[in-house]
Amino acid sequence: MEISVLGTGLPRGIAFRNPPLSSSNSSASPSAIRTVRFQCSSSIALTGETARTNDGELPSGRTTIEVQRRTAKISTERQAAIIEVHQSSDLDSTLARVGEMLKVQDLNAILRNFGQLNRLQDIPQLFIWMQENRKLNASSYVSFIRFMGNNLDASKVVEMYNSIQDEAAKTNVYLCNSVLSFLIRKGKFGSSIKLFKKMKDDGLIPDVVTYSTLLAGCIKIKDGYSKALELIQDLQLKRLRMDDVIYGAILAVCASNCKWEEAEFYFNQMKDEGLSPNQYHYSSLLNAYSVCGDSKKADELVQDMKSAGLVPNKVILTTLLKVYVRGGLFEKSRELLTELESLGYAEDEMPYCLLMDGLAKAGQLQEAKQLFDEMRKKHVRSDGYAHSIMISAFCRNKLFDEAKLLANDFEATFHKYDLVMMNNMLCAYCRAGEMESVMQTLRKMDGLAISPDYNTFHILIRYFSKEKMYLLAYRTMNDMHGKGYQPLEELCSSLMSDLGKVKAYQEAFSVYNILRYGKRTMCKAIHEKILHILLAGRLLKDAYVVVKDNAEFISRPAIKRFAAAFMKVGNINMINDVLKTLHGCGHKLDKDLFHTAVSRYIDQPEKKDLLLQLLQWMPSQGYVVDSSTRNLILKNSHLFGRQLVAEVLSRQHMKLKAQNSP
């Protein structure tokens, strides 16, 4: 059974990978014919009699002869071994038995066939055997990455690439391109650039495909345009010519970075160089026009394209719709949507979503809802985006019950979730006050291993705060911070106050620190705010840190409150430090502070050294104790050594006289 599947599977594979080779195309290039020849030989090697009887699938006579000659070269044992591996139910033992006989290209052919048949268990098993037995080349890696695709982890692929010993494979441009492309598909643009540099150091000579691969990565990153320019520069330095795919990529980068003028520039430049724009180029330029909502330019471009003999396809017309929507031309958008419907281009939700979202954001929520209902009545295929748009639109317009109903409907209808959808639903449930649903959604996220992002955390912290669950809000914020997200200052500030109100002083201080160590600039009033909270909680050591670091932003009365509190109940070992610091910050210390400090020392005579230090320091800064404090000291001078006390006090007295005499 599998043999016949293979026999028809391969030629289809060729047609898919190499569109110009389809049977309708009579002008295949010599190199293209080579491609066919090779594919057919492996097809026959794998299929034996079956494919040969199927003459209709084979190309011209000359090629057929070529195929027969090649087939003859393959020993019957090898053919048998290939078939055996392919049909094996226990790959490892089969390979152990007959693997020796197989050549790398045989194994590669089997690997590709496994890929085309989507035999996802067998691919890695065969590949690992090939690795362990060193029977693989660049092509093997390429096929492995291509067919395992989404099932591979980015870091694993990098690891695999780094562990390649074979120098030729390691700098093989196809293999490098395919690794880079894989990383970019996984959203790891940074890693791909890093790896690209390393590959070049190791001897890779990049080609235009390498550059179009990397350029494609610039589409989805911030500041992608300047990164793209660097790549273009690099490419020109290497004397590589920009081809149509490169132009397609840079146009897409321009569009996604809101650079419609630059897009126009590249579009004209490619025409000047004699390249004819295709649907990709037109659609990217159109997309660039959608940024500025310039429907006039867009209409002209579509005309231009038609005169060039191109028929606007689904993507072009959908992008045109996007331009109209961005331009606020809802009448025209409606008409175009109807046209899309009649062309069969509105079978899934995308064009509806574009218009719906545009309407909702333009304040026409009712019209958006009508379109949503209309879309559902027509049973338009949906992955839930339409729901997502309407839920967030309802939330924006504070129609939380409607949002909640739609979130419920989503859960009942769809069973595929992503982070954005989860955030949307959380937002709806939170704003509608549905605690049970909130918790359920969180559990669901956990189960699906969808990790929360910045928005998720913000939604939750706001909600928990609103419900007066401040400690939960605090724990959530801590979690957020631990995951590397910096919460908004206003959110921190209000949570800090709320925590203070429920006497969670330590937690309030943690929130303050999250803010303080995360941001360079913050509202100056926040320091005084946390100071009051810390004083209320008698967290004087922490309060001292705040005062010391931010004295310039704290009002005089607040500093005084802090000083008084610290003298009264702060750590006795730090009293002198605190006084010196406050003085150093330009705050004049009043007599009551010294009185309280001295009383503390008298209560704990073992700290006599600190008292003497204080009394010695005072006159050097122009301070003297008042008479009641002086009497207090004298009364207790036996505790500290009469002689010493007398000396320091007389020094203060002389200072006082010196101050008063002129």
Add this chain to the structure above:
DNA sequence: ATTCTAGTGG
């Protein structure tokens, strides 16, 4: 023999 370019949601 293998690598690359276009349109949605917070």
